[in-house]
Amino acid sequence: MAGEIGSRECMALEWAMLPRDRAVVEATARQVAIDAGFLDLLAYLGSNGTEVCVLSDGFGWRAAEVGAEAGVAVVTNAIDWEAWAVRFPNEDPSCECAQCGACKRAPIRRAKARGRTTVLVGDGASDVKAAVVADVVFAKGDLAAWCGENGVAFEAFSGLADVQEALESAQPPYGRSPIGGAQGGRGIRQNGWPATSA
Numbered sequence: 001m002a003g004e005i006g007s008r009e010c011m012a013l014e015w016a017m018l019p020r021d022r023a024v025v026e027a028t029a030r031q032v033a034i035d036a037g038f039l040d041l042l043a044y045l046g047s048n049g050t051e052v053c054v055l056s057d058g059f060g061w062r063a064a065e066v067g068a069e070a071g072v073a074v075v076t077n078a079i080d081w082e083a084w085a086v087r088f089p090n091e092d093p094s095c096e097c098a099q100c101g102a103c104k105r106a107p108i109r110r111a112k113a114r115g116r117t118t119v120l121v122g123d124g125a126s127d128v129k130a131a132v133v134a135d136v137v138f139a140k141g142d143l144a145a146w147c148g149e150n151g152v153a154f155e156a157f158s159g160l161a162d163v164q165e166a167l168e169s170a171q172p173p174y175g176r177s178p179i180g181g182a183q184g185g186r187g188i189r190q191n192g193w194p195a196t197s198a
Helices: 007-017 022-029 038-047 061-070 105-113 125-131 141-150 160-169
Strands: 053-055 073-075 078-080 085-087 119-122 136-139
Touching: 007 085, 022 061, 038 061, 038 160, 053 061, 061 073, 061 078, 105 125, 119 125, 119 160, 125 136, 125 141, 136 141, 136 160
Parallel strands: 053 073, 119 136
Antiparallel strands: 078 085
């Protein structure tokens, strides 16, 4: 969160510290549990015709695997197993920061350009730059702390079931008309959508 180096440089350094054993790396990553509310939230969003995209600025292969299993698009990095290196097919040199491996701002901006209301659900440092361009932000962990410290409006959540509950209780229900109300993730939400700021 200090911002002394970008995620692209950070991931390359972290990857170099891992054991050069693909089986061990893959098995370890698969031990990380997927949020229990993930598939239910996708089903709810799909029933409302919502476009869903997983934005992951991690090593990439596991996010891509989970996305493929769930039938959802994924924007992330990639591992070149033969070269034992991280690749960055979704970096954006034209972005203001140009330091991320997978730029999370770019897909959000493209969706907004198509007239879509954008909702970011995040928990970490790699979500900070996306939070300032999304219309609605759900945050926990480091992202919630950062939003609170920097005046970025957000909805607090602990699990994806909380996100679904909040979307279902929005007035009017999310997916039936735009949430609307704030630009750049700031300000008071309209249509019964409260803003949370620590």
